[in-house]
Amino acid sequence: MKETTLKEIAETLGISITTVSKALKNYSDVSEKTRKAVYALAEELNYTPNSFAVNLRTKESKTIGLIIPEVVHHFFSNVINGIIAEAEKNGYLVIILQSNESLELEKKQVALLINKRVDGIIMSLSNESNNDFHIKEILRKEIPFVQFDKISKLIPSSKVIINDQKAAMEAVQHLIDKGCKKIAHIRGLENPQNSIDRFIGYKKALEKNGIPFDPKLVYACKSITFEQGVVFAKQIIEDDLGIDGIFVITDLVAIGVLAHFNEIGIQVPGQIAIIGFSNWFVSQVISPKLSTVDQPNYEMGVAAFGLLLEEIVCRKNGKPFEPKIVELGTSVIVRESTLKK
Amino acid sequence: MKETTLKEIAETLGISITTVSKALKNYSDVSEKTRKAVYALAEELNYTPNSFAVNLRTKESKTIGLIIPEVVHHFFSNVINGIIAEAEKNGYLVIILQSNESLELEKKQVALLINKRVDGIIMSLSNESNNDFHIKEILRKEIPFVQFDKISKLIPSSKVIINDQKAAMEAVQHLIDKGCKKIAHIRGLENPQNSIDRFIGYKKALEKNGIPFDPKLVYACKSITFEQGVVFAKQIIEDDLGIDGIFVITDLVAIGVLAHFNEIGIQVPGQIAIIGFSNWFVSQVISPKLSTVDQPNYEMGVAAFGLLLEEIVCRKNGKPFEPKIVELGTSVIVRESTLKK
DNA sequence: AATATAATCGAAAACGTTTTCGAAATTACC
DNA sequence: GGTAATTTCGAAAACGTTTTCGATTATATT
Numbered sequence: 001m002k003e004t005t006l007k008e009i010a011e012t013l014g015i016s017i018t019t020v021s022k023a024l025k026n027y028s029d030v031s032e033k034t035r036k037a038v039y040a041l042a043e044e045l046n047y048t049p050n051s052f053a054v055n056l057r058t059k060e061s062k063t064i065g066l067i068i069p070e071v072v073h074h075f076f077s078n079v080i081n082g083i084i085a086e087a088e089k090n091g092y093l094v095i096i097l098q099s100n101e102s103l104e105l106e107k108k109q110v111a112l113l114i115n116k117r118v119d120g121i122i123m124s125l126s127n128e129s130n131n132d133f134h135i136k137e138i139l140r141k142e143i144p145f146v147q148f149d150k151i152s153k154l155i156p157s158s159k160v161i162i163n164d165q166k167a168a169m170e171a172v173q174h175l176i177d178k179g180c181k182k183i184a185h186i187r188g189l190e191n192p193q194n195s196i197d198r199f200i201g202y203k204k205a206l207e208k209n210g211i212p213f214d215p216k217l218v219y220a221c222k223s224i225t226f227e228q229g230v231v232f233a234k235q236i237i238e239d240d241l242g243i244d245g246i247f248v249i250t251d252l253v254a255i256g257v258l259a260h261f262n263e264i265g266i267q268v269p270g271q272i273a274i275i276g277f278s279n280w281f282v283s284q285v286i287s288p289k290l291s292t293v294d295q296p297n298y299e300m301g302v303a304a305f306g307l308l309l310e311e312i313v314c315r316k317n318g319k320p321f322e323p324k325i326v327e328l329g330t331s332v333i334v335r336e337s338t339l340k341k
Numbered sequence: 342m343k344e345t346t347l348k349e350i351a352e353t354l355g356i357s358i359t360t361v362s363k364a365l366k367n368y369s370d371v372s373e374k375t376r377k378a379v380y381a382l383a384e385e386l387n388y389t390p391n392s393f394a395v396n397l398r399t400k401e402s403k404t405i406g407l408i409i410p411e412v413v414h415h416f417f418s419n420v421i422n423g424i425i426a427e428a429e430k431n432g433y434l435v436i437i438l439q440s441n442e443s444l445e446l447e448k449k450q451v452a453l454l455i456n457k458r459v460d461g462i463i464m465s466l467s468n469e470s471n472n473d474f475h476i477k478e479i480l481r482k483e484i485p486f487v488q489f490d491k492i493s494k495l496i497p498s499s500k501v502i503i504n505d506q507k508a509a510m511e512a513v514q515h516l517i518d519k520g521c522k523k524i525a526h527i528r529g530l531e532n533p534q535n536s537i538d539r540f541i542g543y544k545k546a547l548e549k550n551g552i553p554f555d556p557k558l559v560y561a562c563k564s565i566t567f568e569q570g571v572v573f574a575k576q577i578i579e580d581d582l583g584i585d586g587i588f589v590i591t592d593l594v595a596i597g598v599l600a601h602f603n604e605i606g607i608q609v610p611g612q613i614a615i616i617g618f619s620n621w622f623v624s625q626v627i628s629p630k631l632s633t634v635d636q637p638n639y640e641m642g643v644a645a646f647g648l649l650l651e652e653i654v655c656r657k658n659g660k661p662f663e664p665k666i667v668e669l670g671t672s673v674i675v676r677e678s679t680l681k682k
Numbered sequence: 683a684a685t686a687t688a689a690t691c692g693a694a695a696a697c698g699t700t701t702t703c704g705a706a707a708t709t710a711c712c
Numbered sequence: 713g714g715t716a717a718t719t720t721c722g723a724a725a726a727c728g729t730t731t732t733c734g735a736t737t738a739t740a741t742t
Contacts, residue, residue, distance in 0.1 A: 056394055063457075095434045372719080699727090711715085
């Protein structure tokens with residue numbers, strides 16, 4: 001399978017490789033006549049530039065890397081979608097790697113991408129990750145870098161985020177508005193920024209409404225799973241603290257809670273109202289439909305690539321780059337699980 | 342940001358580039374002494390080979406392409422997972438592109454990957470796609486190629502599939518075993534192979550049990566969506582044909598049906614039993630839990646990469662390659678939606 | 683017709699690696 | 713001490729492109 005090269009075109013046309021190359025890139029110092037001839041022959045021979053050679057010469061691969069905790073995840077797969085679409089629109093391809101929420105694996109993935117000499121990296125940190133060496137290495141090498149969703153505030157890079165505190169406050173406020181008096185919070189893991197911020201938002205909402213904060217009403221997830229939701233649902237019934245509303249870190253856990261309540265006959269929202277976070281697809285097809293906080297997944301991906309491209313272009317021109325932060329809006333989606341009258 | 346090169350190591354050590362290269366690759370014609378020295382300095386200078394140069398020289402990128410109809414999809418995201426994991430294990434990275442079920446886009450994506458000179462392509466066809474020019478081009482260029490899930494039997498390449506006919510038969514047989522007398526089928530689009538095969542399986546199961554096939558009981562999806570399920574649920578009630586069991590092309594549509602039946606008070610499985618296909622995650626968290634056919638998603642990805650790698654290795658050694666077909670097993674998962682006593 | 687200006691071309695270096703093949707240095711052997 | 717065998721090394725070509733800069737040719741200006 002012989003691929004046509006510039007050399008081949010040059011030889012059959014009796015001109016130099018230089019001229020062929022310049023003709024194809026529409027340089028001004030090649031005559032209309034030869035330009036047309038080159039284009040015609042290139043078309044005929046089905047010429048496509050050898051990207052390996054182009055990469056080597058231009059020192060860029062027109063490829064970016066994406067590292068996320070997990071692919072099989074409604075939120076992340078939507079973000080992937082946005083990134084791929086926007087990247088392609090700008091002539092970039094996307095290599096996707098998974099950290100599986102493991103710091104070790106994340107380090108390895110970063111190394112792989114640096115080795116591959118991608119033009120930039122977009123990343124959502126794994127739970128254990130923070131401002132570690134592998135991240136510092138990305139910055140030291142001045143590889144364009146954007147964080148989204150699960151970020152570390154300590155890392156000076158561009159970021160695409162939502163205002164988790166504000167969003168959580170609004171969710172809890174919604175429960176209060178619907179008449180909930182004793183609101184529990186099923187929070188996320190200890191480390192992740194969004195887990196912390198949503199917890200803070202929960203407390204702020206209580207405070208704002210003059211409701212005393214009670215640490216006994218906070219349940220901390222060991223894992224973000226459906227099963228974890230079931231476990232805490234049981235726990236909440238057992239604890240019997242008079243809880244009438246629950247704000248859950250994410251929809252997946254919330255539907256675990258919901259499923260158990262359904263099973264044992266607890267009325268939702270009658271006895272206990274539930275609101276989740278992230279607006280997973282399943283939330284609108286279960287019964288009762290789960291109220292939640294919508295965050296713009298696809299747009300997050302688009303924004304992330306946008307920021308990355310800005311940095312890529314800026315650095316290519318040798319200018320220093322100033323990281324930017326894009327904050328996208330969220331909204332409470334009211335469905336059946338909080339619809340007390 | 343100067344990267345260390347072989348040249349640099351060679352100069353500071355006072356030896357040739359050749360020797361450095363060979364030392365790092367443990368060639369036998371370099372003495373233990375210089376080998377150690379090279380390794381030490383390479384380590385110290387944090388040397389990593391320039392992959393652009395390696396690609397150009399070796400004519401391979403250690404990167405494969407993956408084209409799927411959509412990323413945000415429980416089945417496909419699981420397959421992606423399997424492919425990425427297996428690829429990484431073997432030193433390959435994965436570029437993912439989406440066809441959005443559009444033939445035009447699919448052609449463009451194929452062109453992009455060929456241009457990028459990936460070492461191989463794994464693909465699940467879009468609905469409109471068949472044995473078109475862009476696919477023939479892959480084969481003509483002898484680019485290692487594997488189809489999975491939505492395949493075309495006309496394309497002579499390796500394939501990873503399930504036995505859709507057999508799986509569908511088992512699903513319908515299950516409905517019959519549970520006492521269903523009048524079984525409808527909500528089938529997929531006209532074109533896709535798995536849609537056709539599941540329909541055939543449905544008919545065969547009826548035939549095997551002496552139940553006459555009635556085309557009025559077949560509803561053909563215009564799109565594979567939740568909403569399509571709702572539409573057909575209404576239709577089925579309106580038609581009032583005494584249907585007591587439904588075999589649905591895929592879970593997403595099935596839960597649309599289920600949601601509407603729940604809403605208007607049709608008992609599932611009491612009045613109508615429902616079985617879906619593909620074992621989506623949501624099927625186990627809705628009420629009633631949806632019976633379905635499980636197909637091994639992750640394993641499909643692993644198998645697909647395995648076949649691709651076989652072809653890559655084979656072709657690299659200049660041997661002719663004989664396409665292989667891997668058929669993975671499925672199983673009926675019995676949950677609440679078919680649990681008539 | 684001579685000179686100045688503009689248009690068109692190509693030689694060559696460079697990107698960083700891999701690999702072939704021959705040369706040099708070392709060791710073994712009689 | 714001379715030859716043969718073995719070990720160790722490096723020059724050079726090759727992969728295919730991009731770009732600089734000088735050379736050549738054609739056109740414009742007096």
